Amino acid sequence: DGGITQSPKYLFRKEGQNVTLSCEQNLNHDAMYWYRQDPGQGLRLIYYSQIVNDFQKGDIAEGYSVSREKKESFPLTVTSAQKNPTAFYLCASTPLGQLPSYGYTFGSGTRLTVV
């Protein structure tokens, strides 16, 4: 079945450590996104990419980095510069050029906790 796979499901980060969250999709979607979800808040956009080797900052990009070397993969690195990284991270994708009839598909998320 087509979908988005996020790994790991749970991740623990020590102070000063960089960690990388994986996101892989087999939907042949062009655009991929990373969102952060905190309790009681809506999802906030971290980074997005509409084409390989190109990506754009979202609303809360500070302390995060991404790469898009393959269409299927969009890993997110949480760097030591991100002072409050404990949150639930969601990856999403959507086809481009299909306009109003296509929606977004989300992965199952990664819960990151600072220890």
Place this chain on the structure above:
Amino acid sequence: KQEVTQIPAALSVPEGENLVLNCSFTDSAIYNLQWFRQDPGKGLTSLLLIQSSQREQTSGRLNASLDKSSGRSTLYIAASQPGDSATYLCAVRPGDYKLSFGAGTTVTVRA
């Protein structure tokens, strides 16, 4: 900037009652609106997508309406069941492919 609001933040109903969840948005220039369901600790599951040219979409017990001119969408869930307990999120998509989300409505259906 698009602002999306969902009221109420939480809702508790007895089993069998119909659910009405509201979503409002400030900019009517949208491509579509999508309703999602999220169970605790899980990702988002798409329930319904309404294109900007449509007034409503239906899937089983779910019906979503869209009034673009007034910036409102409503999700109706008929004959609620305990399995409907979850958080429901609405998201609007403008032309730049970046979704704007509401904070969600957490629904509890009491058996």
